[in-house]
Amino acid sequence: MVFLDNMKTEFADREGTLEEAVKLGLLKEEFELIKEKIGRTPTFTELAMFSGMWSEHCSYKNSILLLKKLYCESERLLASPGEENAGALRINDKYAVVFKIESHNHPSAIEPYQGAATGVGGIMRDVFTMGARPIATLNSLRFGMPDAARNRYLLRRVVKGIGDYGNSLGIACSGGELFFHNSYTKNPLVNAMTVGIAKVENLASSKASGIGNSVLYVGAKTGRDGIHGASFASKDLSESSAEERSAVQVGDPFLEKLVMEATLECIEKKLVIAVQDMGAAGLLSSSSEMSSSGDVGMDLFLEKVPARETGMLPFEFMLSESQERMLMVVKPENISKVREVFEKWELDSAEIGIITDRKKLRIFYNNETYADVPVHALTVNSQGAPRYTRESKKPNLKISEQIQIDDFEKAIENKDIDSLCSIIKEIISHPNLASRHPVYEQYDTDIGNMRVIGPGQNAGVYRLEDGKEALSMTTDGNGFYIALEPYKGAVHTVAEAYRNLASCGSMPLGITNCLNFANPYKPENYYFFKEAVTGMSDAAKEFKLPITGGNVSFYNESEDGPVLPTPTIGMVGLIENADKTLPAHLISEAQVFIIGNFHPSLNASQYVYIREKKSAGPLPEINVENEIKSAELIFEANNRELIASATDVSSGGIMTAVLEMIFYAKRRGENLGFSFCEKLFENRYFTQQKLNKDMFFFGESAHTYLVCVSLEKKEDFINLLKEKNLPYAYLGTSNSSEFLKLENMNLPLNDFYEAWLNGLAEYF
């Protein structure tokens, strides 16, 4: 390629106007700021580029100042947040785990199938761009109540979109979560997470370097799809959003599979200096971010970009969000080797530009200049894009006294078996708590041959192909909590993920987050964001878990109002010996114990939400020290092989947790019954806290696990609890009956199992 040093500087493009800037989603003062940054009025192409890079989606302009404060310290850390495409943490001398979560909410609201599919595709690229082979994917989903036809449609199509893309790509789905609340009706949340494994020595970077190196475009051809997708994601959804379907991209998992294999092969062969996928704002964001983070310039010649449509304009090339495309910086002598790899995979590749020392991104098309802007002016990390602290105002939060319900207690006192059964069935058959198998049975969960525990339990656990270790992974978010007490709710969110990993016997390593909130320009919305982010960071610090990156999704609201503020946590953990992974199913001839500082509350519980359609603060008490104490006991007991299985107590409380342990056993072909112990209501938790029985069975509490211990290990386990001074109570014993025995009443487990199994299934 010729180095076009004497390329003429007059522009072929006309100037952009303030009117256009506003139409592109920029503020008037931002238009002025652009003029100031480049010392003249931008061309139309430049204006479109700024609008993409300064959109909320790419620039994080309303969140970055807070995000920069997120706790991120770890000896294992291999990539700093925001600097690379995904977080990376060292697992051992040889391997790193690379992981990230990202939202695709707005596209999924408009076109659920493609929106969800391309969400999966995008997060996969973020991970394999780092040189990591994806081993598992998770998804965190929120919809309006499924009794409405539109919500069912969104649910089914999103699940199918995720499944079809991930299945075809051949990456196991290891879990996720799914909750329903009417606030998500017009604005569902679709967050996708990918976990990959890279050799530490092969970790790839997105920092462009080497003046004179070539810029290689690889993968799918560029079309007009998704133009201004980034801007589209940066405003509220409205009736007219449906007309913006052209801003939703179309995915091709087969092509992604080829791009993935080819990219990993190039990285493995050490042919790549820098690489980034073309995600939001496509070629524009990849080229500007790569050159800005490498502190170099880049010249791009758009006529060389493989196009699948004719007559595309320069700004369209730059902003297209056609899927399955990558940008690579390659030494000239390696070009032919890289192209050989891509030819083997039958993929397009083209040399479209060159690295310069100018620190400018220059856009040429047919020998004419369309843009010439300082790379650092465009991007967020170089502080080019504006950064705002928005106004925050505390709204009226529903903080009441403890909500008291005593229906279950009365039913127990009256020996009213029918009422007991109907309450239990109502809870476990609710779509928020029922079996998720109708969802994950549409996902390939075993491909890769590394499954230790698949979806449906506390966390997914997948082995490393090379080595004894396994990785655990989970996603957790609780909009019900955040809406009431955002700071404390965020601490709970981190703790819940921590418990999910700990209950598998795995040591949590790090966090990725997906922050789903409403319009940040409304002070009440910003309050939730600020409080939740601060709470999350403080909790991460106390747990010593780095937040390695993630994504912010604002504007999750419609004319019906904002969604529940829903920061989602993705957490990964490590099990040194995969064989020691703890499952969650009940075993025969075993006792179950409650361990930890059990302080249940019904206030924001699913029990109250399901039965009374309400929730209120204060949230259950939480103390990170106690969380760690409980988890460490699990680790110690597991190391000494004293426990057979464990689960944490979360939504639906102890009753749901016990039943799930029984149901998991049943799913394994083992029919077990369970008897609550006779002196259950004399246990320390009752005597110390004067618990009501509804609260005991259905209240939600932090720090608490149910642990299943075989009879011969019981004594040693109790000794360990005493030694560590951890509160505990004996809950009951497994047996071979078909009943859940409570206070001499036999409740039919088969009915409960059917209710749990069909609760969600009826909507598919």
Added chain:
Amino acid sequence: MKAGILVFPGINCDNDLKLVLNRVYNFQTEFLWHTNSFKVEHDIYFVPGGFSYGDYLRSGAMASRSLSLRSLKDAVSKGIPAVGICNGFQILTEASLLPGALVKNKTLKHIARWENLSAEGLFKNNFTEDYALPISHSEGNYLCDDNTLKELIENEQIIFKYKKNPNGSTENIAGIASKDYKILGLMPHPERAVFEAKDWPKNNANFGKLFFDFIFSKIYS
């Protein structure tokens, strides 16, 4: 033993199969790329699962016309056994190496879960009553005309039937063999039922191995 594993773009169970053959059976394995014909020098061939060429036309249609498939036809004509799993089964039917076709599941959904199977034909009496394997497919609904079905039954070519039909398959068919049993095709994934997962049904850990043990020791010994 030396196994050839045919690989097409979009195939994604190639490595899973290789892991089992290498680690459990000590086989040498070779991936055979679709654009090349290959020399028939292997003891057995596998056509693995995935989405060959994206399966955008019909599952397996493109792969069945590739150069490597021509070599495979050559190999089976020389009596070398071939086993197609999932997409591999679809490819073998598209290539007319096995009769019938696999169309979209009746539910129109991808189904990924364990299915109980009854072993039939030469497989009968060699598998336990509770035998099961994981399936994961969108197009596993086996379809054939009445004459073909009659032949399959008369010649005992059906090797596995679903106990509870998940996808609408004719006669609950999950897997079949060629008349001489040199070619096998099945939708369930035995290669995924070898390395035990903790949340699998408790008796199933050995089921994948049972399949491979059986074909290596009894069918292709």
